[in-house]
Amino acid sequence: MEQYIVSARKYRPTTFDSVVGQKALTATLKNAIVTGRLAHAYLFCGSRGVGKTSCARIFAKTINCMARTPQGEACNECDSCRQFNENRSMNIIELDAASHNGVDDMRALTEQVMVPPTVGKYRVFIIDEVHMLTAAAFNAFLKTLEEPPAHAIFILATTEKHKIIPTILSRCQIYDFNRIGVADMVAHLAHVARTEGMTAEPAALNVIARKADGAMRDALSIFDQVAASTEGNITYAATIENLNILDQSYYNRLVDAFVAQDVAQALLIYKEVRDKGFDSQFFINGLALYLRDLMAAGNSATIGLVEASDDVRAALAERAAGLHPTFLYRAMDLCNDADFNFRQASNKQFLIELTLIKLCQLLSPSSIDSGDDEGRLKPLPAAAAPLKPEGAAPAASAPQPHVAPAAPSSSVAAPAAETPKPRFAPGGFSLRGSMSRVREEHAAPAPAVAARRARPFGEDELHKAWKDFIASHSSEPLLTGSMETALPAAVDGRYVVTLPSSVLADQINSRKGEVLAALRTALDNDDVDFDVVVSAGELAPQYWPEKRVLDYMLERHPLMGEMMQKLKMRLR
Numbered sequence: 001m002e003q004y005i006v007s008a009r010k011y012r013p014t015t016f017d018s019v020v021g022q023k024a025l026t027a028t029l030k031n032a033i034v035t036g037r038l039a040h041a042y043l044f045c046g047s048r049g050v051g052k053t054s055c056a057r058i059f060a061k062t063i064n065c066m067a068r069t070p071q072g073e074a075c076n077e078c079d080s081c082r083q084f085n086e087n088r089s090m091n092i093i094e095l096d097a098a099s100h101n102g103v104d105d106m107r108a109l110t111e112q113v114m115v116p117p118t119v120g121k122y123r124v125f126i127i128d129e130v131h132m133l134t135a136a137a138f139n140a141f142l143k144t145l146e147e148p149p150a151h152a153i154f155i156l157a158t159t160e161k162h163k164i165i166p167t168i169l170s171r172c173q174i175y176d177f178n179r180i181g182v183a184d185m186v187a188h189l190a191h192v193a194r195t196e197g198m199t200a201e202p203a204a205l206n207v208i209a210r211k212a213d214g215a216m217r218d219a220l221s222i223f224d225q226v227a228a229s230t231e232g233n234i235t236y237a238a239t240i241e242n243l244n245i246l247d248q249s250y251y252n253r254l255v256d257a258f259v260a261q262d263v264a265q266a267l268l269i270y271k272e273v274r275d276k277g278f279d280s281q282f283f284i285n286g287l288a289l290y291l292r293d294l295m296a297a298g299n300s301a302t303i304g305l306v307e308a309s310d311d312v313r314a315a316l317a318e319r320a321a322g323l324h325p326t327f328l329y330r331a332m333d334l335c336n337d338a339d340f341n342f343r344q345a346s347n348k349q350f351l352i353e354l355t356l357i358k359l360c361q362l363l364s365p366s367s368i369d370s371g372d373d374e375g376r377l378k379p380l381p382a383a384a385a386p387l388k389p390e391g392a393a394p395a396a397s398a399p400q401p402h403v404a405p406a407a408p409s410s411s412v413a414a415p416a417a418e419t420p421k422p423r424f425a426p427g428g429f430s431l432r433g434s435m436s437r438v439r440e441e442h443a444a445p446a447p448a449v450a451a452r453r454a455r456p457f458g459e460d461e462l463h464k465a466w467k468d469f470i471a472s473h474s475s476e477p478l479l480t481g482s483m484e485t486a487l488p489a490a491v492d493g494r495y496v497v498t499l500p501s502s503v504l505a506d507q508i509n510s511r512k513g514e515v516l517a518a519l520r521t522a523l524d525n526d527d528v529d530f531d532v533v534v535s536a537g538e539l540a541p542q543y544w545p546e547k548r549v550l551d552y553m554l555e556r557h558p559l560m561g562e563m564m565q566k567l568k569m570r571l572r
């Protein structure tokens with residue numbers, strides 16, 4: 001057994017290319033290394049187990065490697081790489097801010113930062129869960145972050161980006177790690193299984209990947225657990241048994257029962273599920289998710305929304321092909337209602353049974369119509385009529401939709417007018433209908449509006465109003481910190497605020513109405529407006545590292561380069 005419990009550590013990535021599911025991000029990091037554009041501080045954001053620490057370690061190893069590959073990867077053979085791979089490099093210092101978040105911890109770290117490397121060029125300081133630092137610890141660290149020695153690079157990692165204050169955000173290059181997709185995880189688990197000489201059914205790996213919910217580390221440890229208990233023969237049946245997961249085939253059979261309007265069968269399947277020890281709310285939510293996946297898989301435009309490997313997606317798409325989207329919407333809605341009412345229901349089993357009965361009736365032409373078609377539904381027309389808002393159809397005269405039991409074959413090919421109309425409108429449609437109605441009612445009286453303010457103003461005045469807003473909102477550091485990062489500048493007849501990260505942009509955008517109202521009042525002009533844009537991967541000049549500033553100046557003043565060469569000057 002022991003031999004199987006190794007995956008998470010054994011398959012920890014050692015190069016950027018072996019990091020699973022973060023291709024774009026690792027390509028950017030490699031490119032930064034190849035072109036020598038290193039920042040002094042990075043912020044890695046993302047949920048647990050997505051590769052933040054792994055990437056930080058690979059980054060530290062790669063920038064210190066003495067024989068990097070042309071692709072920007074570490075050679076894994078030089079002295080420095082070996083020290084890293086054997087966990088004895090002095091050039092990587094990791095601090096877990098969750099357990100070391102005090103001022104003394106930070107002072108100790110700050111002293112470490114001053115010590116230059118003995119081997120290699122850089123010392124990399126990884127501060128994990130950086131949002132956990134106390135305010136005092138953070139202040140002790142801020143000065144070091146602002147003026148680090150040339151050999152120091154900080155990689156701050158966090159699972160809670162929204163807790164990072166703008167002072168830090170604006171000093172870091174920010175990298176957002178994705179949750180790892182199921183397809184990427186399945187591919188990696190299949191690779192591990194092959195390498196370990198195990199057999200693994202794709203459906204089993206799919207279950208493991210879904211259970212891991214975006215975290216590769218979790219996927220590998222679940223994989224280990226299943227591999228150990230199945231002695232390396234990872235079947236779907238053994239996996240769901242081991243992880244106590246409800247077999248999807250129950251849901252598949254239930255959908256058959258709904259289509260066949262077979263209430264008895266649906267209730268019996270539910271009993272089987274309860275007998276296996278599964279909770280009813282878990283069951284109904286699982287059914288809702290299954291229906292949701294069917295709905296998404298039924299349309300080539302949305303099949304990518306199904307978190308699954310390609311073969312599982314294909315199977316769902318095939319299943320969905322025979323189902324009317326309207327049926328799926330309505331079924332999801334019923335499951336959602338059941339989940340919503342579950343806590344309050346005094347008889348929970350009854351609630352679920354009632355829901356299943358309603359699900360069986362969704363495709364029934366009407367509840368009193370019976371007998372003449374053996375309870376079987378005719379194939380649904382492939383392309384449904386576009387859904388209409390509830391209010392749009394002439395209410396009283398519209399006939400109840402029937403699936404035309406009398407003339408089954410001709411109804412399929414019938415002209416559009418005879419296509420069964422959906423009996424309901426999903427929430428979004430009816431809501432939109434009622435909202436536009438409300439708007440019309442409000443528009444009707446047309447109250448006298450105060451004259452539009454249109455006093456001309458200059459950019460200086462705008463900047464002053466901007467700064468006044470900052471000054472009068474000092475109790476909101478997230479907003480004002482973002483606003484301090486850049487002033488509105490005129491670009492093509494519009495004012496544009498250019499920020500180095502989307503986090504900062506979000507801070508302003510989420511309060512834009514308020515900022516605009518203040519600016520308009522201050523400038524006495526209702527046309528004041530601005531756009532917030534994120535500079536694509538580029539930091540604003542005030543956040544450039546020294547090397548970048550120097551390159552920028554050399555590019556513009558070639559003589560400066562000659563002079564520096566003659567005087568043998570270099571950056572620190």
Ligand SMILES: [Zn+2]
Pocket residue numbers: 064065066067068074075076077078079080081082
């Ligand atoms: Zn190396």
